[in-house]
Amino acid sequence: xxxxxxxxxxxxxIIFMIAVSCAFGLVIFxxxxxFETRVTPKSTLKKSFDLAMPAMRDLSTEEKQxxxxxWKYFENNTIESTGMVNSVDSYPSTTxxxxxxxxxxxxxxxxxxxIEPSEFKQRVGKFxxxxxxxxxxxxxxxxxxxxxxxLKMVDYQNKPVEKGIGWSALDIxxxxxxxxxxxxxxxxxxxxxxxxxxxxxxxxVVKEGELIGALNENGKTAYLQEGRLGYEEYGAKAFQLxxxxxxxxxxxxxxxxxxDIHGINIPTDSRTPEKFTAxxxxxxxxxxxxGLEYGWxxxxxxxxxxxxxxxxxxxEATGKLTAVxxxxxxxxxxxxxxxxxxxxxxxxxxxxxxxxxxxxxxxSTKAAFGWHMLYExxxxxxxxxxxxxxxxxxxxxxxxxxxxxxxxxxxLTANTNGIILETLAYKQTGILLKP
Numbered sequence: 394x395x396x397x398x399x400x401x402x403x404x405x406x407i408i409f410m411i412a413v414s415c416a417f418g419l420v421i422f423x424x425x426x427x428f429e430t431r432v433t434p435k436s437t438l439k440k441s442f443d444l445a446m447p448a449m450r451d452l453s454t455e456e457k458q459x460x461x462x463x464w465k466y467f468e469n470n471t472i473e474s475t476g477m478v479n480s481v482d483s484y485p486s487t488t489x490x491x492x493x494x495x496x497x498x499x500x501x502x503x504x505x506x507x508i509e510p511s512e513f514k515q516r517v518g519k520f521x522x523x524x525x526x527x528x529x530x531x532x533x534x535x536x537x538x539x540x541x542x543x544l545k546m547v548d549y550q551n552k553p554v555e556k557g558i559g560w561s562a563l564d565i566x567x568x569x570x571x572x573x574x575x576x577x578x579x580x581x582x583x584x585x586x587x588x589x590x591x592x593x594x595x596x597x598v599v600k601e602g603e604l605i606g607a608l609n610e611n612g613k614t615a616y617l618q619e620g621r622l623g624y625e626e627y628g629a630k631a632f633q634l635x636x637x638x639x640x641x642x643x644x645x646x647x648x649x650x651x652x653d654i655h656g657i658n659i660p661t662d663s664r665t666p667e668k669f670t671a672x673x674x675x676x677x678x679x680x681x682x683x684g685l686e687y688g689w690x691x692x693x694x695x696x697x698x699x700x701x702x703x704x705x706x707x708x709e710a711t712g713k714l715t716a717v718x719x720x721x722x723x724x725x726x727x728x729x730x731x732x733x734x735x736x737x738x739x740x741x742x743x744x745x746x747x748x749x750x751x752x753x754x755x756x757s758t759k760a761a762f763g764w765h766m767l768y769e770x771x772x773x774x775x776x777x778x779x780x781x782x783x784x785x786x787x788x789x790x791x792x793x794x795x796x797x798x799x800x801x802x803x804x805l806t807a808n809t810n811g812i813i814l815e816t817l818a819y820k821q822t823g824i825l826l827k828p
Contacts, residue, residue, distance in 0.1 A: 442657070442698030447769045449823050452505070459781075459790075460817045464502050466789030466810040467495060476519025477541040481721060482788060482805035485541045486551040489564035494811030496520060496571035497686075500825065501811075501818035517575065521585040525592055530557035530607060531614065533594040537561050556612075562604035562619040565595075566628030570686055573634050574826055595637065602641035604628055621671060622649060622662035623679035623696070630687060645692045654739050655706035660696045661734050672747060675700060675733040677718040678812075681763030685815050688824040701764050703733055705772045707740065713796060714779050716760035720792045721804040722753055729753045755793040755802050758783050759812040766816035 606619035
């Protein structure tokens with residue numbers, strides 16, 4: 394048999410080997426490309442921001458005290474009859490996002506051995522029982538806000554609204570994080586969690602791979618795509634874990650647009666509020682939570698490094714310690730988005746309806762804790778030096794420090810204290826969502 398005949402006989406094997414070689418070559422080529430070039434061909438800056446992360450370690454005596462202070466908030470604000478926790482100190486109302494922060498705080502103190510197993514079981518059980526009994530918007534999904542004492546659907550002023558005001562896909566996605574943790578790591582709660590998810594119509598929160606929120610507008614429901622870069626992908630990850638199609642929502646690259654700030658290409662969302670109605674904040678919180686809970690994927694690790702690094706660069710350029718995120722504040726308008734970039738402006742601060750709030754720019758306590766426990770750099774140590782005394786030992790951690798006056802922002806919230814506990818549990822026990 395001559396060489397030509399052998400080649401003919403072996404043609405299928407040869408084609409297969411060529412295909413494998415091409416595939417490996419493509420992988421090597423793509424890995425060699427600059428990250429930004431893979432995400433958007435128009436990027437020009439080449440530096441990677443996949444930053445080094447320190448190993449887990451035991452908490453110091455001071456850090457254990459910090460955890461005790463944060464847990465004090467939840468001890469003070471748990472409603473005994475329902476097991477729910479107030480979003481803001483002494484105010485009997487909560488969102489699903491803040492309820493999630495409570496449940497994550499509870500998981501964190503259990504992992505830090507700060508409470509007895511019996512208390513953990515009692516608190517989780519009571520909370521889940523109330524969760525399954527909540528009245529639902531359109532009998533499908535939880536309302537955006539509830540009274541923590543009556544469990545009635547309310548508006549943001551805590552006034553009862555019989556039909557509710559709508560649901561938030563991002564808030565529900567946030568709640569799915571601790572519910573997944575309970576199923577995987579505390580299987581005794583699986584029957585209660587299953588009862589909740591079977592009662593809720595989770596399929597209504599997604600459509601064609603997007604996250605869908607609902608809004609009651611004069612008695613009629615409007616269904617809207619929900620989420621912008623950072624929060625959208627964070628919220629989608631938990632839904633993906635339960636088998637829902639969030640293929641578009643979880644894709645960082647579809648709407649990404651890089652903005653050069655201090656020589657760093659910062660990922661922003663190209664969907665403008667003028668055209669797409671919702672604001673597109675670049676803030677710390679979704680990237681911090683993604684790192685603490687999921688351990689980041691390739692893209693979110695890179696984006697997190699950039700969002701952190703530009704805040705460090707801003708400090709080096711201006712002398713202003715910078716760790717920005719959305720936060721409650723202790724005066725009107727009571728909630729402000731302090732952003733690296735939003736609505737076309739760098740270092741912008743706006744209210745939820747887009748009004749200027751630059752006089753309330755704040756160094757965020759939870760953002761400082763988050764970046765420090767994830768990276769532990771010289772800069773994050775400076776941040777911790779600024780926020781480490783922002784607390785009432787009998788009430789919990791304050792939300793931050795006003796940039797203009799240098800005075801504490803004394804808002805006390807479940808979200809700030811819950812995230813602080815998450816950061817401390819992460820530092821000692823590692824990524825929080827472990828299958």
